Amino acid sequence: MESKQPEIRKTVIKLVAVVIGMFGFGFALVPLYDVFCEITGINGKTSDVAATYENVVVDKGRWVNVEFITRTNSGMPWEFKSQTKRVRVNPGEMHQVDFYAHNTSSRDIVGQAVPSVSPGTAAIYLNKTECFCFDQQPLKAGEEVIMPMRFYVDPALPEDITYFTLQYTLYDVTEQAQEIAYNRG
Amino acid sequence: MTTATDELHHDDHHHDHKPSGIMRWLLTTNHKDISSLYLWFAFIMFLVGGAMAMVIRAELFQPGLQIVEPDFFNQMTTVHGLIMVFGAVMPAFTGLANWMVPLMIGAPDMALPRMNNWSFWILPFAFAILLSSLFMEGGGPNFGWTFYAPLSTTYSNDSTALFVFSVHIMGASSIMGAINVIVTILNMRAPGMTLMKMPLFVWTWLITAFLLIAVMPVLAGAVTMVLTDKYFGTSFFDAAGGGDPVMFQHIFWFFGHPEVYIMILPAFGIISQIVPTFSRKKLFGYASMVYATASIALLSFVVWAHHMFTTGMPLFGELFFMIATMLISVPTGVKVFNWVATMWRGAISFEMPMMFSLAFIVLFTIGGLSGLMLAITPVDFQYHDTYFVVAHFHYVLVTGAVFSIMAAAYYWLPKWTGKMYDTTLAQWHFWCSLISVNLLFFPMHFVGLAGMPRRIPDYALQFADFNKWISIGGFAFGLSQLIFLALLIKACRKQGEPVSDQVWEGAEGLEWEVPSPAPYHTFETPPVVK
Numbered sequence: 001m002e003s004k005q006p007e008i009r010k011t012v013i014k015l016v017a018v019v020i021g022m023f024g025f026g027f028a029l030v031p032l033y034d035v036f037c038e039i040t041g042i043n044g045k046t047s048d049v050a051a052t053y054e055n056v057v058v059d060k061g062r063w064v065n066v067e068f069i070t071r072t073n074s075g076m077p078w079e080f081k082s083q084t085k086r087v088r089v090n091p092g093e094m095h096q097v098d099f100y101a102h103n104t105s106s107r108d109i110v111g112q113a114v115p116s117v118s119p120g121t122a123a124i125y126l127n128k129t130e131c132f133c134f135d136q137q138p139l140k141a142g143e144e145v146i147m148p149m150r151f152y153v154d155p156a157l158p159e160d161i162t163y164f165t166l167q168y169t170l171y172d173v174t175e176q177a178q179e180i181a182y183n184r185g
Numbered sequence: 186m187t188t189a190t191d192e193l194h195h196d197d198h199h200h201d202h203k204p205s206g207i208m209r210w211l212l213t214t215n216h217k218d219i220s221s222l223y224l225w226f227a228f229i230m231f232l233v234g235g236a237m238a239m240v241i242r243a244e245l246f247q248p249g250l251q252i253v254e255p256d257f258f259n260q261m262t263t264v265h266g267l268i269m270v271f272g273a274v275m276p277a278f279t280g281l282a283n284w285m286v287p288l289m290i291g292a293p294d295m296a297l298p299r300m301n302n303w304s305f306w307i308l309p310f311a312f313a314i315l316l317s318s319l320f321m322e323g324g325g326p327n328f329g330w331t332f333y334a335p336l337s338t339t340y341s342n343d344s345t346a347l348f349v350f351s352v353h354i355m356g357a358s359s360i361m362g363a364i365n366v367i368v369t370i371l372n373m374r375a376p377g378m379t380l381m382k383m384p385l386f387v388w389t390w391l392i393t394a395f396l397l398i399a400v401m402p403v404l405a406g407a408v409t410m411v412l413t414d415k416y417f418g419t420s421f422f423d424a425a426g427g428g429d430p431v432m433f434q435h436i437f438w439f440f441g442h443p444e445v446y447i448m449i450l451p452a453f454g455i456i457s458q459i460v461p462t463f464s465r466k467k468l469f470g471y472a473s474m475v476y477a478t479a480s481i482a483l484l485s486f487v488v489w490a491h492h493m494f495t496t497g498m499p500l501f502g503e504l505f506f507m508i509a510t511m512l513i514s515v516p517t518g519v520k521v522f523n524w525v526a527t528m529w530r531g532a533i534s535f536e537m538p539m540m541f542s543l544a545f546i547v548l549f550t551i552g553g554l555s556g557l558m559l560a561i562t563p564v565d566f567q568y569h570d571t572y573f574v575v576a577h578f579h580y581v582l583v584t585g586a587v588f589s590i591m592a593a594a595y596y597w598l599p600k601w602t603g604k605m606y607d608t609t610l611a612q613w614h615f616w617c618s619l620i621s622v623n624l625l626f627f628p629m630h631f632v633g634l635a636g637m638p639r640r641i642p643d644y645a646l647q648f649a650d651f652n653k654w655i656s657i658g659g660f661a662f663g664l665s666q667l668i669f670l671a672l673l674i675k676a677c678r679k680q681g682e683p684v685s686d687q688v689w690e691g692a693e694g695l696e697w698e699v700p701s702p703a704p705y706h707t708f709e710t711p712p713v714v715k
């Protein structure tokens with residue numbers, strides 16, 4: 001049996017390497033998932049950085065309906081709605097939609113809106129040059145705010161998509177925001 | 186065992202003198218001792234998890250809330266699942282591997298005996314932690330054994346930390362066990378025991394062990410992310426912080442689907458040992474069995490999202506995962522075909538291992554067929570999260586995995602103890618289990634199709650009759666296992682008729698060439714396999 005020890009050692013080292021590798025792979029799934037979804041746009045996530053509006057040709061011959069839905073996460077005491085329910089746009093054309101938020105509670109709250117597009121495949125064609133969802137929104141108790149969102153639909157949007165919905169969910173991130181401020185301070 | 190050892194190894198100078206009492210078991214590095222510990226631990230966990238199932242079935246005996254609070258009900262379904270998967274089925278298979286793999290390949294012991302001791306002895310701690318969390322203020326984990334975020338992050342209580350810690354320990358234990366099995370099989374085979382001569386139980390365990398080291402680390406990653414999301418401010422699964430709760434399901438099921446094959450491939454191996462013995466024929470299609478096992482294992486990595494059809498996947502994804510899932514039924518069908526072909530024109534006798542194997546083949550196939558139904562995306566929208574799913578996975582796990590473990594216990598018990606078990610008790614155990622298990626799980630198909638959701642402590646009135654019968658089946662199945670307990674205690678006290686070395690007339694393989702009971706040390710000089 002002693003003669004087999006070196007081989008056993010070798011096999012064990014290889015297997016331990018596999019285990020460590022797979023533990024790493026579990027975590028690598030997180031960025032992989034994001035990259036995969038960003039490329040394919042299948043989970044309806046829109047880009048979280050501002051797009052630029054340069055050399056965009058407006059496609060006058062085509063109309064796309066964009067609908068806006070808002071909701072607050074459970075326990076979030078804000079009123080949150082879109083000033084416009086739906087717009088009819090030409091791909092490539094710039095539009096602005098305003099959102100209204102009102103902190104109805106008696107404490108200061110930091111909100112974070114997270115966008116989601118349905119059908120998910122339309123997400124990568126929605127280009128936002130300005131969005132309140134790029135930043136956190138601190139509202140004092142009772143404070144109201146109008147938040148603008150400027151966007152255009154990429155003319156490369158597939159022909160079969162004529163209608164899509166952009167939904168914002170508003171989350172209470174006061175605790176996380178305080179932690180970050182505390183760590184920085 | 187001691188006397189047998191002394192008789193057989195007069196010239197054995199390095200044979201260890203076992204310390205007596207508890208220290209023998211705490212310090213043992215002998216694969217047979219460790220295996221017996223594993224098997225008893227698994228059986229105790231089976232009874233503990235079963236007791237929780239009794240609580241669930243008692244509450245569901247009638248509509249309305251009678252016995253437990255909904256939150257405690259949820260803790261019961263959660264911990265029942267965790268215990269049965271990680272505490273009963275997996276340690277039982279590891280125990281069987283520990284006993285049988287060295288005997289079947291002609292090795293003196295497992296390749297890493299000290300690690301073997303560790304991988305068993307951390308398990309009781311893991312489950313002590315998990316079970317103690319039930320007594321914490323606020324109760325134990327209540328988010329289901331699948332611990333979906335945000336249930337396990339935002340909405341869970343502080344027992345989650347204990348849950349995560351215990352899953353880490355269970356994972357470490359089964360990774361160590363798997364490494365040991367692979368190293369043993371790859372390096373310790375007797376001369377002449379080529380890979381394609383290995384018994385199928387060894388083959389299926391080799392492939393299972395590779396699945397284990399591939400996916401248990403991913404589970405460890407998933408629970409770690411839950412822990413940091415809950416306590417350390419990360420947002421892997423928190424949409425407010427840029428994460429995605431659906432990603433939890435992807436990571437979990439990347440582990441979870443191969444996990445179901447971890448719990449069934451060794452069962453395939455066991456059935457492939459038993460059916461030829463009692464048919465007195467060679468196994469039909471040995472090579473195709475090996476390839477079928479390997480292809481099931483490979484396919485298991487690309488089907489995980491069939492658990493997530495209702496999360497709003499794109500059409501292409503649903504098609505892909507549906508077809509890939511249905512593809513698995515091909516190698517599985519090959520196996521069932523081969524077992525039936527092995528029995529074809531065999532001289533079959535119906536000893537207890539064979540009875541459990543026959544029940545396995547029929548009932549596991551029913552579970553496989555309902556799995557095929559669940560794989561069809563459009564109908565899964567109806568079946569998802571109903572009792573139909575509960576019926577499906579209990580058919581594959583109880584009448585599948587658990588029945589195969591019982592078949593294995595009856596098959597090899599005489600080799601372990603040297604005595605035939607009490608066949609009358611065995612008959613009682615088999616028939617009571619067979620009837621009650623079907624009464625327990627078969628009606629679940631119907632209430633599920635009619636729309637009864639799973640993991641719910643109360644239900645609509647129209648499900649009342651079926652649930653009453655299901656509960657009666659449940660209690661009867663639970664009680665039937667006490668017959669098995671009585672049989673095992675008698676067997677361990679060495680009561681019964683002595684058996685020959687071969688034990689069963691048609692049995693072939695190295696494990697039947699060592700004396701019965703198998704001495705403490707076997708194959709210290711490797712046998713030569715022709």
Ligand SMILES: [Cu+2]
Pocket residue numbers: 441442445488489491492
């Ligand atoms: Cu699956």
